[in-house]
Amino acid sequence: MDGPSGTGKSSVSRKLATRLNASYLDTGAMYRVATLQVLRAGVDLDDAEAIAAAVADLPLTIGTDPSGEVVLLNGEDVSSEIRGGDVTKAVSAVSAVGPVREQLVALQRELAASAERIVVEGRDIGTVVLTNADAKIYLTASAEARAQRRNEQNIAEGRGDDYEAVLADVERRDNLDSTRKVSPLRPAEDSVTVDTSELGIDQVIDRLYEIVFEQARVSP
Numbered sequence: 001m002d003g004p005s006g007t008g009k010s011s012v013s014r015k016l017a018t019r020l021n022a023s024y025l026d027t028g029a030m031y032r033v034a035t036l037q038v039l040r041a042g043v044d045l046d047d048a049e050a051i052a053a054a055v056a057d058l059p060l061t062i063g064t065d066p067s068g069e070v071v072l073l074n075g076e077d078v079s080s081e082i083r084g085g086d087v088t089k090a091v092s093a094v095s096a097v098g099p100v101r102e103q104l105v106a107l108q109r110e111l112a113a114s115a116e117r118i119v120v121e122g123r124d125i126g127t128v129v130l131t132n133a134d135a136k137i138y139l140t141a142s143a144e145a146r147a148q149r150r151n152e153q154n155i156a157e158g159r160g161d162d163y164e165a166v167l168a169d170v171e172r173r174d175n176l177d178s179t180r181k182v183s184p185l186r187p188a189e190d191s192v193t194v195d196t197s198e199l200g201i202d203q204v205i206d207r208l209y210e211i212v213f214e215q216a217r218v219s220p
């Protein structure tokens with residue numbers, strides 16, 4: 001499953017995986033951990049070589065159980081820190097660096113290959129990482145709907161209320177992720193696009209469940 005930020009990929013992938021009795025992989029979390037490592041190393045975000053060097057042999061552990069998030073950097077639980085503003089601002093610069101992507105894509109393929117069934121979400125899963133996936137979905141929604149959802153989430157989690165700033169960040173990240181040279185965000189040619197702007201989470205999951213079985217031609 002691919003799509004821009006805030007379309008609901010993480011929320012619905014996790015629940016879809018549970019319904020499918022499948023594993024779940026959040027590849028965005030992996031790029032966020034790489035970014036935290038870069039920020040902690042104090043590297044200049046315009047220096048692609050230094051970013052690649054800081055991320056080489058990243059000591060990352062990521063879980064694939066949809067019922068709980070495990071994200072460790074060198075054994076430290078960073079699941080909360082990677083969602084913070086500093087990482088979110090910097091992540092598109094780090095994820096645009098080729099060697100960073102090569103390392104993380106290799107790990108994503110390993111994790112997918114070791115699972116019997118898995119829902120993997122990100123930006124380039126259908127186009128690059130798992131081109132032979134049984135089912136490919138491109139989840140989208142208007143920038144306004146996505147910013148509204150993310151702002152509500154921020155309020156609920158005590159991160160403040162600033163719709164305009166959230167909208168600007170959503171649009172900035174969309175632009176960087178879809179215009180980068182390496183593996184830009186775009187729908188795979190053989191994906192089904194689902195616009196979630198007017199759908200509730202449960203409606204989205206029902207629709208995705210149907211699509212998975214239509215595309216994969218397997219039974220539940």
Ligand SMILES: Nc1ncnc2c1ncn2[C@@H]1O[C@H](COP(=O)(O)OP(=O)(O)OP(=O)(O)O)[C@@H](O)[C@H]1O
Pocket residue numbers: 003004005006007008009010011012028149150152153196199200201204
């Ligand atoms: N269909 C929906 N209707 C209303 N709210 C939704 C819907 N889908 C997701 N949300 C809410 O929107 C917010 C963003 O969802 P989520 O984190 O799953 O998006 P995402 O695509 O994984 O974003 P990112 O790529 O930035 O991690 C969450 O608070 C989630 O509960």
Ligand SMILES: Nc1ccn([C@@H]2O[C@H](COP(=O)(O)O)[C@@H](O)[C@H]2O)c(=O)n1
Pocket residue numbers: 005027028029031032091092093095096121122123124125173177
């Ligand atoms: N397959 C992917 C997944 C993510 N990215 C980059 O990581 C950023 C954070 O992703 P979230 O899903 O956690 O918001 C995202 O903005 C991309 O820059 C990626 O490049 N490829």
